[in-house]
Amino acid sequence: MTRIGILGGSFNPAHRGHRAITLAALRALALDEAWWLVSPGNPLKDGAGDMAPFAARLGSARAMARRAPIRATDIECRLHTRYTLDTIRKLKRQYPKQDFIWLMGADNLAQFHRWREWRKIAAEVPIAVIARPGYDGRALAAPAMGWLRRFQRPADQAKSWTTWRLPALVLLRFRPDPTSATGLRAGDPDWYRRFAGPVAQPRS
């Protein structure tokens, strides 16, 4: 079985924080590869005015993943999924020889209770939450943690994730990286113009 970490995101744009946490997670979880799932549209960010075109976000992710065991993908476009539960279920069916673990930053955990059928997501794959400057307190106090806490596994056993009974959650702490796409957009609102190349567009 191949061990795959999945980082779903808007990647609006991809940045060195994504790369840093993914490289650290590859080591901490003994992953063979990480897949970045560039979202066709985060269901909670519908209508966000500053969401760049999909092709530019995927292009930025491919550039940021270069020369690392990270694959920046348009899988959710090809699977026609937007909700994470649907994506994970289809991925597991389509790739039966892969073990998947879902990666997310602490800011995503703080919102996790708003994701569709989030408890079922936790029943499908183990979840690794990565500390993020400014969000760790909120994440630990997150509504979803009220339920997930009882399924928490020690970080020093993180490499054993393929053997865990689900649900399972592990909190990982790497060198903190303060980079955010929000900060980058504020400094360079036209960033997506640099990625106007011929990258696949999502099918609707």
Ligand SMILES: Nc1ncnc2c1ncn2[C@@H]1O[C@H](COP(=O)(O)OP(=O)(O)OP(=O)(O)O)[C@@H](O)[C@H]1O
């Ligand atoms: N610096 C970071 N430290 C830890 N996790 C991060 C960091 N940057 C992004 N992530 C995580 O990567 C995933 C995808 O993030 P996303 O593409 O939304 O970037 P972002 O910087 O959070 O964007 P935005 O500022 O627009 O919300 C999420 O799980 C997010 O928590």
Ligand SMILES: O=C(O)c1ccc[n+]([C@@H]2O[C@H](COP(=O)([O-])O)[C@@H](O)[C@H]2O)c1
């Ligand atoms: O499934 C859901 O209801 C859901 C709600 C909000 C976010 N997500 C997923 O969370 C991941 C992170 O999104 P983002 O925009 O915070 O980078 C991305 O894969 C989204 O599809 C999923």
